[in-house]
Amino acid sequence: MAGFECIASLGKSLERLLNAGFQQLSPIDGQNVKAVLVRTEDLETIGGGAAVINPPALSLYLYRVDFNKTTRAGWSGVGSMDGRAHLPLDLHFLLTPWAGDAENELKVIGRAMQILETYPSLTGPLLGSSGGWLPGDSVQLVLEEITTEAVMRTFDSLPHDYKLSIPYVARIVRLDALEAFPLPDVHEAVLGLVPAPAP
Secondary structure: OOOOOOHHHHHHHHEEEEHHHHHHHHOOOOOOOOOEEEEHHHHHHEOOOOOOOOEEEEEEEEEEEOOOOOOOOHHHHHHHHHHOOOOEEEEEEEEEEEEEOHHHHHHHHHHHHHHHHHHEEEEHOOHHHOOOOOOOOOEEEEOOOHHHHHHHHHOOOOOOOOOOOOOEEEEEEEEOOOOOOOOOOOOOOOOOOOOOOOO
């Protein structure tokens, strides 16, 4: 069962996976490239003392959380049986490279995509312990089909000009309720009962 921490845990798990890959083989010779999980406000300042994004870096920006349309009905059925709410989620990330020049930014994004294709499924120790994951839980990382126009529209609402960004979707992250409220067992069913006529 994954608790409410599963969204944050998945983001940090993705950050940790990419940083391990960058340490194993840095995309920019002689430089330490870091993957960082960011929020909208972190895009306002890049570099500098208080900035979260310090190039060379790769930012992981969760720009959308949606329910998984394929499995939601099935998990609702499971919930009606076990009395626990189950919400299957898709987490939509934009991966954006930051470096001093175009060539190095392309190296950063290329290495990140190589890492995610090598580990397309996060399971077991690749999932952070803070998410309350079960031993068999697995989250797939898939390159998302999204138009350039849609990415540009996303940047229109962000405090930074458009930059090359690669969209990935993490599915399925299942958020479960804290408590179960199972329906009581039915011990007797009365069918066809007709009310007695009035005297």
